[in-house]
Amino acid sequence: MAKYKKYNYSQMIMIPVSLQDQLMPGTLEHAIHEVIEKKVDLSIFDEKYKNDETGAPAHDPKLLLKVVLLAFSRSIIGSRKIERACQENITFMALSCGMAPDHSTLAHFISAMKDEIIHIFRDVLLYCEELNLLGGTHFSLDGCKLPSNASKQWSGTFKELRHKQKKLEEKVKKLISDHEREDKQEGGSDRSKKEKQIKRIERRIKRIDKFLNENKPKKGKTKKELQSNVTDNHSAKMPTAHGVIQGYNAQALVDNKHQIIVHAEAMGNGQDADNLSPMVDRAKENMKAIGRDENYFKDKILTADANYHSKKNIEKCEKERIDAYIPDTLHRKRDERFKEQDRFKDGVNKPPKKRWYTPKRETFSWKEFQYVEEVGKYKCPAGKYLKQMSLKHKSRNKYYRYYQARETDCRECSLKSKCLSKTDSKSRSLLIPIGYRNDNERILSISQRMQQKIDSDKGKDIYSKRLGTIEPVFGNIRFIKKLDRFSFRGKSKVNIQWMLYCMVHNIEKIMNYGFTV
Ligand code: SF4
Structure with missing residues (x-):
């Protein structure tokens, strides 16, 4: 017969906990505690609190900052989750000295440190510099x-947002007319559901209306209007x-x-x-x-x-x-070391996927054509001579010597798939760079x-x-x-x-x- 240990929930257990011992040297919580406690000046928060004569004492900003930094390091983001961690997790309890700040205190602390954050960041950076962690080269x-926290669906130019608003207004009108028609009939669908839907859409219309009245269209570098966002107009739509x-x-x-x-x-x-x-x-x-x-x-x-x-x-x-x-x-593309990088584009040792465009064909470069000094012409890999068409062909910042193969040579050539860049090209042309424009001076752009x-x-x-x-x-x-x-x-x-x-x-x-x- 089985014999189990007895258990009893109606008893008290006293567990002595040293908060200091929870912050073990070598851990991130210890590092956060030491750096914020000893190296960061948080007196900049003092003037925010006007409770020296009346009102309850506030949570110390050092304590709140330590808790928030530890929470972010452990991918705990929401203020309610941080509050819970301060009540249940011994490391958070130690770092917050068992005070368990509530979620609204934490959320307000983070969102209100707009002017202070840069000073805190610089204090940590200064400590990095003191420890010689910056190479400086x-x-x-x-x-x-x-x-x-912004909705992509609430983005658009002012014209698009007005159009959206108009469509919502039409939808409300339709819902109201449906509602009235169903009212006249017996056994219509649920009234309260429709009313809620109408109210919800009306709130959206008001929101767009308020946004359009209070904001101006955003202009891009080319003066073209950029998309605004009703939920967070500072954010951007990005691919x-x-x-x-x-x-x-x-x-x-x-x-x-x-x-x-x-x-x-x-x-x-x-x-x-x-x-x-x-x-x-x-x-x-x-x-x-x-x-x-x-x-x-x-x-x-x-x-x-x-x-x-x-x-x-x-x-x-x-x-x-x-x-x-x-x-x-x-x-x-110019770097020899990445010559074979396309091999891995669609996965290692896999055949390339079908593309919606026709990739440009790799063809013989001008270096593969041989210059024959006796005749002053270039010879192609198939052994045919190319005729010189121009002595000084100008293109962008450079001068070229321009040669062209005969159509009759290329038409029958077995190498034309490796030589002509397009399937419908009739013959190969060759541009040999001979120097830069303006008396061969290199007028290079900044790029x-x-x-x-x-x-x-x-x-x-x-x-x-x-x-x-x-x-x-x-x-x-x-x-x-x-x-x-x-x-x-x-x-x-x-x-x-x-x-x-x-x-x-x-x-x-x-x-x-x-x-x-
Ligand atoms: S395609 Fe024309 S230029 Fe190219 S190798 Fe053949 S003959 Fe020579």
């Missing part, structure tokens, strides 16, 4: 587009690899020694190219605030991917005397100068370090900390959330590489 810039999202472009500028983020900002703008200049300017302000030179980025290396390649950005870097490496979109810089061995070497500098930062925040969407609405609140995540990342680096407190 090479920085990388990148961004990731994340959805926010990503996983479809179109309504959200923010979270930017980070990272030092390559230990991947410390020197500036982070959420932008309501899907175009990375527009974000380089503000990111560099604000990173300079951060460095100045922690006591470094105003021209901190002078002669420092900055790498950014092809999305940042624009004349304006390269000019900005030249003006700031930053040694920038920002490739154009075709740099991999071409950047191309040369990137294509050089030094450029390739420096640019190859970008991936290992910036991508682990986004990997950590997006996949380890699981920030896959912003839970706030409005640029300032989303920015606070993004900076808090970046701060957790920096504190983690302090814990791993420089903790001495």
